[in-house]
Amino acid sequence: MSILFEKFREVLVSVLPITLIVVILSFTLVSIEVPIMLRFLLGALFIVVGLTIFLFGVDLGIAPIGNLMGTHITKSNKVWIVIVSGLLLGFFISVAEPDLHILAGQVALVSANVITKTEIIIYVSVGIALLLTVGFLRIIYNKSLSILLTILYGLILIVSLFTNEAFLAISFDASGATTGAMTVPFILALSMGISSLKRGRASEDDSFGLVGIASTGAILAVMLMSVLKGTKEIGGSLDSELSDSTAVFLPFIQKLPTMLYEVALALLPIVIVFVVFQMLAFKLKKKPLKRIIKGLIYTLIGLVLFLTGVNAGFMEVGTLVGYTIANFDNKAILVGIGGLLGLVVILAEPAVYVLTKQIEDVTSGYLKRRVVLVALSLGVSLAVGLSMLRIVIPEIKLWHYLLPGYLLAIVLSYLVPKLFVGMSFDSGGVSSGPMTATFILAFAQGAAASIEGANVLIDGFGLIAMVALMPIIALEILGLIFKIKTVKGGIFEDEHT
Numbered sequence: 093m094s095i096l097f098e099k100f101r102e103v104l105v106s107v108l109p110i111t112l113i114v115v116i117l118s119f120t121l122v123s124i125e126v127p128i129m130l131r132f133l134l135g136a137l138f139i140v141v142g143l144t145i146f147l148f149g150v151d152l153g154i155a156p157i158g159n160l161m162g163t164h165i166t167k168s169n170k171v172w173i174v175i176v177s178g179l180l181l182g183f184f185i186s187v188a189e190p191d192l193h194i195l196a197g198q199v200a201l202v203s204a205n206v207i208t209k210t211e212i213i214i215y216v217s218v219g220i221a222l223l224l225t226v227g228f229l230r231i232i233y234n235k236s237l238s239i240l241l242t243i244l245y246g247l248i249l250i251v252s253l254f255t256n257e258a259f260l261a262i263s264f265d266a267s268g269a270t271t272g273a274m275t276v277p278f279i280l281a282l283s284m285g286i287s288s289l290k291r292g293r294a295s296e297d298d299s300f301g302l303v304g305i306a307s308t309g310a311i312l313a314v315m316l317m318s319v320l321k322g323t324k325e326i327g328g329s330l331d332s333e334l335s336d337s338t339a340v341f342l343p344f345i346q347k348l349p350t351m352l353y354e355v356a357l358a359l360l361p362i363v364i365v366f367v368v369f370q371m372l373a374f375k376l377k378k379k380p381l382k383r384i385i386k387g388l389i390y391t392l393i394g395l396v397l398f399l400t401g402v403n404a405g406f407m408e409v410g411t412l413v414g415y416t417i418a419n420f421d422n423k424a425i426l427v428g429i430g431g432l433l434g435l436v437v438i439l440a441e442p443a444v445y446v447l448t449k450q451i452e453d454v455t456s457g458y459l460k461r462r463v464v465l466v467a468l469s470l471g472v473s474l475a476v477g478l479s480m481l482r483i484v485i486p487e488i489k490l491w492h493y494l495l496p497g498y499l500l501a502i503v504l505s506y507l508v509p510k511l512f513v514g515m516s517f518d519s520g521g522v523s524s525g526p527m528t529a530t531f532i533l534a535f536a537q538g539a540a541a542s543i544e545g546a547n548v549l550i551d552g553f554g555l556i557a558m559v560a561l562m563p564i565i566a567l568e569i570l571g572l573i574f575k576i577k578t579v580k581g582g583i584f585e586d587e588h589t
Contacts, residue, residue, distance in 0.1 A: 153387020162285020
């Protein structure tokens with residue numbers, strides 16, 4: 093019960109700041125009608141309760157399954173088993189990712205189903221599966237993470253030259269969205285399971301980086317979808333008119349069965365894979381098996397409540413706030429509020445607290461948790477602020493940010509300790525969590541719909557991509573500082589020197 097309460101506290105801290113900002117804005121800058129505000133608050137409650145149960149379920153069910161599978165895959169000592177397992181697990185876990193479903197739904201809505209939700213989910217899941225397999229093989233064969241990331245981002249740069257501009261934003265957003273609440277714990281557990289069979293420093297280094305590699309699969313998959321579809325022009329629009337219904341509970345009652353069906357369908361493949369592994373390899377005893385089954389049921393219930401809250405009451409207010417603020421003559425307010433939301437969203441992301449603690453532990457307290465948190469917060473605040481600036485000034489293109497950003501990230505990856513390379517690229521997925529995929533993305537969509545000359549599809553997306561990029565650079569810079577300090581102190585003999 094204490095663990096469940098701790099999860100509840102983490103999630104409450106996660107959702108409360110954005111909820112309070114919206115309430116304050118409703119009394120100052122943005123007029124929000126009472127039924128809409130009540131739906132928003134009820135949606136926030138659904139999200140808090142749902143996310144708490146979901147994260148508890150992940151700890152009990154999803155993460156142990158990932159760890160068990162990682163260990164058994166490596167123990168098999170057969171390359172074909174590693175490849176087949178990576179493909180199956182990567183595909184199934186990505187299909188079940190709630191953040192990906194939210195993003196795909198947004199893309200389908202804005203593009204008037206020219207890019208369907210199913211297409212996005214299938215393409216991204218295939219991309220994740222392929223690159224997860226590559227990540228498995230890298231760990232097993234001890235290949236350099238920096239070199240592999242250089243090759244992958246070089247490939248992304250080449251394919252981007254043939255990619256439609258609208259798909260470019262969606263592809264980078266997909267990489268951030270797909271490494272969310274479901275995928276990250278599972279992949280980290282898989283990674284730990286595989287790398288635990290090594291010993292010493294190599295195991296520690298390889299326990300990070302798999303999320304970063306997998307996320308490039310999502311980028312490449314959406315880019316290739318653009319090339320294969322050959323779509324030249326895609327119109328983007330967003331219906332800014334909110335529901336005029338005064339009903340508060342009805343939207344939740346209507347959404348619940350749909351969410352239950354979609355989540356059950358998404359979780360089914362991973363359950364089937366687990367059952368097969370249990371029969372052939374795990375052979376768990378009654379007690380641990382019961383615990384995992386309980387975790388899977390919690391995951392299902394939590395995910396249904398979370399997605400119902402997001403779709404029935406939370407996102408429409410995000411769109412309304414973005415649309416209204418972008419209408420002000422002074423566009424600096426939009427950029428400023430975007431920066432404030434970025435600051436809050438990263439401070440509130442539960443997974444970031446886990447990551448910052450890991451960094452403090454690994455560096456033996458040299459890099460304080462508070463320092464890392466401040467660096468990440470400023471980075472994401474800058475990311476959201478710059479995204480708002482791009483919406484206000486449509487001449488600024490997404491690649492103007494991403495190209496120099498990723499070039500810097502790749503160059504830094506050769507200068508910082510190996511451990512920081514994995515942690516930095518993993519942090520991109522960790523930072524772009526549920527709040528970014530729901531409220532902040534809806535805020536950007538609303539703003540893009542309001543600004544004359546901005547394209548909802550091209551300018552409204554790309555925000556998650558920026559949120560995923562900045563933590564990479566922020567952590568690498570901290571890694572560089574750590575290296576300089578430790579080398580000066582003669583404490584840490586870096587493997588790059």
